[in-house]
Amino acid sequence: MPRTRKKGPELTRTRRPAQRLSGIDPHALSARLYELHNEASKRPDARDAAQEALSRWPGDAAFYNVLLWAQQHAEHLVGQEAQEASVLRVQLSQLLRERLDPVQLRAVEDARAAGATWERLAPALAVDSVTGAFNKARRLAVTVRGLAEDRRSPEAARALEARIAAEALERQRREEAEDARYPLVQAAARRVLAAYERSELCTQPEDYWITELAEVIDDRTNPLERANLALILRNATAEIYRNTRHTDREAAATDEAGQALEAAASLTHPPRTS
Known part of the structure; x- marks a missing residue:
């Protein structure tokens, strides 16, 4: 009776992502x-x-x-x-x-934005077909914009495109939400700046964010800029509270200033947990 050979464990080859050098000058x-x-x-x-x-x-x-x-x-x-x-x-x-990878990718994207066809880009990318040019550009995008675990493959390119689209949609939703509450954020920022001008807040001459808030509050012209106002206001209030840890002063010198600061913090900071 012939002997049957036992099968050993199946060996699989893990495809490791390509590594990139970092921290080298x-x-x-x-x-x-x-x-x-x-x-x-x-x-x-x-x-x-x-x-x-x-x-x-x-x-x-x-x-x-x-x-x-x-x-x-x-x-x-x-x-x-x-x-x-x-x-x-x-x-x-x-x-x-x-x-060179991101430089070439930008060149391809600029060429496409300018109306260059994949037929024209194919020889420039050293491929002999439209499909080859398109796929090479997609693999290049994975290399430049993909995550560390992504591979230069059509599957990874499709996943990257889906991820970029999802991130763009999420960014749009976030900007729309921030844009909707912009009047509240702007009003809170004006109250904080009024207290700042009355010298009722714990600020330092070298503070950056409160100065930045004063400079940009009146020039918010598009959804992204209006959304960024909330971030600047958040950083300004955090800067004021941070100053109290290095001085013997309170964050606000008056009740009005304290209320303005708390209103700004409630709009721009996540709820504090005890």
Whole structure:
């Protein structure tokens, strides 16, 4: 009787999202590359070509030219220096690629807004079909605007588009709600500013938000600006209450000022829990 083989656990391959470099200064990478080549050129056994190459250094900020220069003169480095310089080139290349993605996406979006067809964009995107151009632009959008777990795939592109649409709808609803209560917020802001002008609030000369409130209260012309007034008023009242923790003063010096402050806080802050 033939023996049956036991099946082991099914192995599945998890598709991990692409990672992006962060917190790395490309100028520092470029400067370190120069430093490595400069040190190598000063050794007693350094070739004249290594010293001459430094005179053609493109500059720390010209990242693409730095990469071409470092690649051309890579043979001047040996051992650990050559290894470190190569890794720096890899990092700088990756950073340059990541910086170019949003630039290319914006260019595609500007081209579409200007009336360029996908037929015209296809060769510019190095693809040979309208579908290829459209899908490449969608994958680029996922790379630039997607979450860390998103993949460059049609499914991720559709999910991203749905998420952006939902966020836009939520933003519109929030702006409409803020716009509806704008008269109340503006009236509360005027009461706070009146108390501020009477020097009845705990403010400091360097306070930012109360000054910002005074400057913008009369120029709210669209729903987004009117919605932002509530945020500015919230920050201004928080700034006043925060000042009381660093001084021996009360938030408001009069009952009228205190009522204005409480009215503003009730409009712009979530209810306080005990």
